Amino acid sequence: MAASDPRRALVAGICMSEQDVTDPREEARRIAGAFAAHLRHLQEFRGVRYVSAAPMPPGSPSAAAAEYEPLDQSGAPLDEPSVQREQTASSPLEASSPAPAPDVRSQAKSWSAAQKLEYLRAKNLGDCQRCPLAATRTKIVFGVGDADAPLMFVGEAPGHDEDLRGEPFVGRAGQRLNQWIEALGLTRSAVYIANVVKCRPPLNRDPEPLEVERCSPFLRAQIRAIRPQVLVALGRHAGMLLIGAERRSMGSMRQQVWTYEEPQAGLRVPVVVTYHPSYVLRQERDEAEGEGTTNATVLADLRRALALVTR
Ligand code: SF4
Incomplete structure (x- = not known):
């Protein structure tokens, strides 16, 4: 097999230099990978931005959090079907909050700044593992x-x-x-x-x-x-x-x-x-x-x- 053929080299697991990677499909995969990573980042922090704009629901944020917005392992809120993730038995919040989350955004209009902060701390930050400092x-x-x-x-x-x-x-x-x-x-x-x-x-x-x-x-x-x-x-x-x-x-x-x-x-x-x-x-x-x-x-x-x- 000619090692200069990027496609074959890839199949064979040969490490290619950047110069060799000219296959358009490889480039498309690279772009798709970068896009997926960006999308994951946006989804992960969507809740944070959402608290921002937030308008919050009346009552205790803690209570609302428990009732409305379970977190998955990454801390992403599950309030929209587009980011619903597979539920696992290992998440205590999920286990204690089986009800589907309604639209928190629309309920969020009257929360105080203190309630927003409490919500942000409890629901968006949680036991954050987003960077190596968590360890x-x-x-x-x-x-x-x-x-x-x-x-x-x-x-x-x-x-x-x-x-x-x-x-x-x-x-x-x-x-x-x-x-x-x-x-x-x-x-x-x-x-x-x-x-x-x-x-x-x-x-x-x-x-x-x-x-x-x-x-x-x-x-x-x-x-x-x-x-x-x-x-x-x-x-x-x-x-x-x-x-x-x-x-x-x-x-x-x-x-x-x-x-x-x-x-x-x-x-x-x-x-x-x-x-x-x-x-x-x-x-x-x-x-x-x-x-x-x-x-x-x-x-x-x-x-x-x-x-x-x-x-
Ligand atoms: S510093 Fe702590 S809270 Fe901030 S992203 Fe890293 S692990 Fe999360």
């Missing part, structure tokens, strides 16, 4: 605070203490954030705090692009539910995600007020980017005692953010 986390760190908060803080990812407690910003960095919030004349319970990535990256490394891609739809859904007046990005990764930039220095992001936009949800929220409290704590080790330059810089940024709040 090493202790607890998912969803978010905390007032669902109707005008000011929303967005960090990068949970650290050690957050991973154990399941709450964002509870370690030393959290204490510093609390001090900042108090310096603004607010309390932690009056703002909302979340991270771009909901599970701790091992050894507190930066989140990988895949992890951000898989997890950030949940942050976006949180923002759509809360509809804050102002977003504060803590750190470079949170800043880049919220302003939609691929590569930007903290210096350039700090210098102006950006806009977080989701046209489909009618959302345009000002974004102020500032340093992550962990960075400030590290910097302070190098700053002369009492100098507090970075801390003062952050406080100035936060006051700029607060000045944008109008209610």
Whole structure:
């Protein structure tokens, strides 16, 4: 058999170089595979987007969730026949929710922001396994605070203490954030705090692009539910995600007020980017005692953010 014949080579399982793959059917398979993967992604996150636009049903989201929308293993809601998946006995939610799901969308019109968040956490995030961080986390760190908060803080990812407690910003960095919030004349319970990535990256490394891609739809859904007046990005990764930039220095992001936009949800929220409290704590080790330059810089940024709040 001639190894230069791509079709035969494929049948024989011979690994071909990219140059050899010229068979149009092979190309069609490749495109179909990419399309299928994209479709799976859309279906998986369809529920998240749906919560977004959501309009929610009256009553407790938990009760409605149990009644209306069982999850399959991937966390995808089964409210539409087009994405109904094979039921297995291994899914407790499915076992306890045998009734077919009615159109939740139409019932979803009167849910509060808190109910949307509860639904998002329970039904869409669930015991999320969408990225490799699921294997090493202790607890998912969803978010905390007032669902109707005008000011929303967005960090990068949970650290050690957050991973154990399941709450964002509870370690030393959290204490510093609390001090900042108090310096603004607010309390932690009056703002909302979340991270771009909901599970701790091992050894507190930066989140990988895949992890951000898989997890950030949940942050976006949180923002759509809360509809804050102002977003504060803590750190470079949170800043880049919220302003939609691929590569930007903290210096350039700090210098102006950006806009977080989701046209489909009618959302345009000002974004102020500032340093992550962990960075400030590290910097302070190098700053002369009492100098507090970075801390003062952050406080100035936060006051700029607060000045944008109008209610
Ligand atoms: S980081 Fe996000 S996407 Fe990854 S497993 Fe945790 S919740 Fe799921």
